[in-house]
Amino acid sequence: MLIQIYYEQIYMEKELLLMLPGPVPIPERVRFAMSRQAINHRSPEFGAAYADCVRVLKTAFGTTNDLFVISGSGTAGMEAAIAGVGRDKEIACIVNGKFGERLYKISQRYGKAHEIKSDWGTPVNLEALKAQLETGAQIVTLVHNETSAGIKNPAEEIGKLCRKHDALFIMDGITSIGGDVVEADKWGVDIAITGSQKCFAAPAGLAMVSVSKRAWERVTRNPPYYLDLAAYKKSASGTPMETPYTPAVPLFLALRESCLMIEEEGLPVRIARHKKMSGAVQAAAKTWGLSLFPKTDKLHSCSSTVTAIEYPAGVRDDEMRGIIKKMGIVIAGGQDHLKGKIFRIGSMGAVSAPEILATLAATQHALTKCGFQRKGDGVEAAAEVLG
Numbered sequence: 607m608l609i610q611i612y613y614e615q616i617y618m619e620k621e622l623l624l625m626l627p628g629p630v631p632i633p634e635r636v637r638f639a640m641s642r643q644a645i646n647h648r649s650p651e652f653g654a655a656y657a658d659c660v661r662v663l664k665t666a667f668g669t670t671n672d673l674f675v676i677s678g679s680g681t682a683g684m685e686a687a688i689a690g691v692g693r694d695k696e697i698a699c700i701v702n703g704k705f706g707e708r709l710y711k712i713s714q715r716y717g718k719a720h721e722i723k724s725d726w727g728t729p730v731n732l733e734a735l736k737a738q739l740e741t742g743a744q745i746v747t748l749v750h751n752e753t754s755a756g757i758k759n760p761a762e763e764i765g766k767l768c769r770k771h772d773a774l775f776i777m778d779g780i781t782s783i784g785g786d787v788v789e790a791d792k793w794g795v796d797i798a799i800t801g802s803q804k805c806f807a808a809p810a811g812l813a814m815v816s817v818s819k820r821a822w823e824r825v826t827r828n829p830p831y832y833l834d835l836a837a838y839k840k841s842a843s844g845t846p847m848e849t850p851y852t853p854a855v856p857l858f859l860a861l862r863e864s865c866l867m868i869e870e871e872g873l874p875v876r877i878a879r880h881k882k883m884s885g886a887v888q889a890a891a892k893t894w895g896l897s898l899f900p901k902t903d904k905l906h907s908c909s910s911t912v913t914a915i916e917y918p919a920g921v922r923d924d925e926m927r928g929i930i931k932k933m934g935i936v937i938a939g940g941q942d943h944l945k946g947k948i949f950r951i952g953s954m955g956a957v958s959a960p961e962i963l964a965t966l967a968a969t970q971h972a973l974t975k976c977g978f979q980r981k982g983d984g985v986e987a988a989a990e991v992l993g
């Protein structure tokens with residue numbers, strides 16, 4: 607009994623390895639950056655930290671546009687964008703997963719939203735988008751990397767269509783920016799958004815938003831108060847750089863450390879690492895004989911920051927993820943109607959071969975325990991990719 611309690615206590619206190627599509631493990635340096643005495647957010651010291659963040663973020667976004675950090679999770683950035691330019695406008699919302707749906711719901715609050723829907727994890731309907739643009743859509747929303755389904759959408763293609771019809775392009779890059787190639791300026795993205803707890807491997811609670819000149823020309827005259835982009839612009843253009851209201855200072859300090867780590871690693875190296883890690887997960891799934899969930903074509907591909915895998919018949923989600931969690935690792939299930947149908951392994955942030963191999967070994971074991979007869983050794987296949 608005592609031993610049991612002792613064991614459970616150790617287990618409870620043990621850190622779990624979060625292989626989720628956010629939040630993700632936070633490097634020690636980043637955690638340490640937060641544990642210090644409070645600093646004044648209207649000081650050169652804070653301004654320098656904010657400036658460091660913005661410098662690195664601009665490279666990760668592929669933009670020279672204005673860029674701000676908002677205290678609030680990624681969704682705050684989504685709402686700042688839509689509320690900022692979308693009030694009473696015709697908004698075409700591309701939906702092929704949970705987060706596309708969220709952009710649609712936010713758009714419904716502020717403008718006249720039109721859903722351009724395809725099944726989760728299937729290609730976006732470009733023909734329907736064209737039709738919507740021809741009938742006067744002024745804004746298009748897209749999730750670049752649809753986390754709920756593990757599919758990467760053709761942002762560049764959609765950017766071209768937006769330009770052709772002079773529509774603003776709002777892109778949720780929350781699980782691509784910092785982990786995959788994003789060229790906001792080249793693709794014609796007017797407002798791009800990301801969040802701190804995904805590819806940046808920082809704590810949750812910050813949203814980062816870039817705003818183009820075209821978007822500034824079309825901002826609404828009645829913006830929300832806390833999420834007013836113009837207020838962020840005004841405060842950020844002073845010396846020192848500031849935010850309009852008291853920011854989550856410890857999170858900014860943590861994000862700065864994450865950004866410095868990105869600079870040290872080098873963005874292209876970081877992006878290649880994400881591709882390799884997700885490639886190892888994909889190789890394991892295929893070798894087991896499991897299907898990847900996204901239905902891709904030449905414009906769409908599997909995400910390189912989160913891999914969505916279909917459950918084989920008979921394997922129960924709660925049972926499988928329960929076995930994996932007992933080994934100290936947390937992976938994600940499906941959301942909404944995909945609950946029990948898919949599982950998702952995040953490979954974003956700071957993770958590399960040790961975390962991926964441990965996760966795949968635990969998953970392989972759990973699949974077997976749940977009665978699945980695998981075709982081949984997925985861990986071996988992944989090691990082949992990583993070695």
Ligand SMILES: *Cc1c(COP(=O)(O)O)cnc(C)c1O
Pocket residue numbers: 627628679680681682705749751752753778779780781801
């Ligand atoms: C996580 C996520 C969000 C939401 O971010 P929160 O930080 O939970 O508000 C939005 N879009 C995508 C694609 C995401 O993965």
